[in-house]
Amino acid sequence: MAGQVETRLAELGITLPRPMAPIANYVPYVVTGNLVVISGQLPAVDGQVAVTGKVSWGVSADKAKDAARLCFINLLVHLKAACGGDLDRVRRVVRLGGFIAAPSDFRDHAQVMNGASDLAVAVFGDAGRHARTTIGVPSLPADASVEVEGMFEIA
Numbered sequence: 001m002a003g004q005v006e007t008r009l010a011e012l013g014i015t016l017p018r019p020m021a022p023i024a025n026y027v028p029y030v031v032t033g034n035l036v037v038i039s040g041q042l043p044a045v046d047g048q049v050a051v052t053g054k055v056s057w058g059v060s061a062d063k064a065k066d067a068a069r070l071c072f073i074n075l076l077v078h079l080k081a082a083c084g085g086d087l088d089r090v091r092r093v094v095r096l097g098g099f100i101a102a103p104s105d106f107r108d109h110a111q112v113m114n115g116a117s118d119l120a121v122a123v124f125g126d127a128g129r130h131a132r133t134t135i136g137v138p139s140l141p142a143d144a145s146v147e148v149e150g151m152f153e154i155a
Helices: 004-011 061-082 109-128
Strands: 029-032 035-041 090-101 131-137 146-154
Touching (some): 004 109, 029 061, 035 061, 035 090, 061 090, 061 109, 090 109, 109 131, 109 146
Parallel strands (some): 090 131
Antiparallel strands (some): 029 035, 035 146
């Protein structure tokens, strides 16, 4: 029987994919006490980065916002594993960190990161409201346009 979060994901038309393997020397997540810290996730589909390049240089802000949403979906994959398969254990999205690959004159980082933030709230309701940092960077691994990391409180 699907839990409340799984039901909400289905209502949103989201099926959690298989996780992308780490591309360097790190683990996808760490559980310490009641916190889960998830390594930065790229906008990957079927193990391949789906949105590459710089935002505003070939990647529209809207496409980058969709990429941030996809990054959050990939966070959920690892969060589910950290929760032993039960996303209803999530009590709060504590913090999201977003990295946007863009030229120095790009100014809409926050709107891009809303792709992840909006989905966090859509999935978890008020428990999805979180602290956040959004940073513009000159490049990201695998030429990804966006990367999102997260911290979650679990029961």
